[in-house]
């Protein structure tokens with residue numbers, strides 16, 4: 001398969017972004033592609049809206065896993081692409097269209113160039129939420145086709161094409177979603193003294209939450225509390241009876257996550273008392289940190305620097321989350337950043353990754369997986 005064909009696949013996938021566990025068209029598109037390939041060494045099974053694809057080795061001693069996430073985000077696209085999202089309000093704004101295309105490119109490489117070990121591709125739903133990695137790895141199919149090592153990549157808009165970056169040990173943060181519902185007493189805009197205004201309570205709560213990172217987390221550790229969405233009220237001249245905050249918590253240590261949640265609960269209790277309202281906290285889904293296997297990551301970085309012309313950088317930890325963390329918690333492996341050189345970052349409506357990075361990643365992973373298959 002040539003570069004042009006892969007770019008066409010990326011563009012087709014870019015047109016049909018779907019959110020977690022709704023990836024029906026995406027799954028069908030990938031299945032149609034896989035069905036067109038020679039089937040003698042390929043076995044494909046579906047799991048929810050995801051897919052397992054096993055390329056059987058010629059004399060397998062182990063199975064090497066490669067995971068690609070497949071979901072999009074609820075963002076209205078603002079790129080100038082002529083292959084924009086056909087799903088209004090949804091976009092591949094985190095690069096999963098590239099992730100899937102790269103996995104297909106690597107898979108095709110091993111169909112055309114057999115190696116001794118088997119390679120298992122996991123097209124995983126719901127990375128952005130509520131989390132598909134953990135249940136996919138615990139599924140019966142993954143028990144039967146258990147990978148011995150597992151790898152994955154994530155696009156990095158900040159890095160140039162031809163650069164990859166990773167580090168042994170902690171790469172991505174612990175995460176927890178955060179939803180807070182406030183219920184007070186609504187009423188006429190001109191009679192605030194007869195109400196408990198949840199817009200005012202929500203504004204004050206958002207500000208107070210920011211003090212947790214500044215005052216309750218060890219400055220040598222790192223944490224983030226982001227409220228990405230506030231809703232409340234009904235119209236401009238009615239005092240709001242309800243408000244809802246939606247956000248996410250990120251911490252580098254597990255201990256800080258517990259501490260941050262303790263403080264959120266205390267501050268929310270204070271809001272209930274201070275604003276005579278009721279509050280409900282829901283932590284939604286939580287992701288385990290991505291902790292790269294130290295020996296495998298070091299070996300990968302050395303191998304790619306010595307055997308390709310690409311740049312390999314050692315990076316710092318990031319406060320991004322990834323449910324791939326559950327996979328590397330159970331199976332030795334690692335994740336790395338792939339440079340795609342976009343002026344707009346991840347989760348931005350104008351993200352435009354350079355498609356030349358697809359070829360880089362297919363080369364890197366085809367070489368690395370072939371090298372791993374030579375080891376006992």
Ligand SMILES: CC(=O)N[C@@H](CCC[C@H](N)C(=O)O)C(=O)O
Nearest residue numbers: 128129175176177248320321322
């Ligand atoms: C790579 C990336 O951007 N991942 C997402 C994962 C989100 C998990 C969950 N919905 C949350 O917000 O906590 C990220 O936002 O880092």
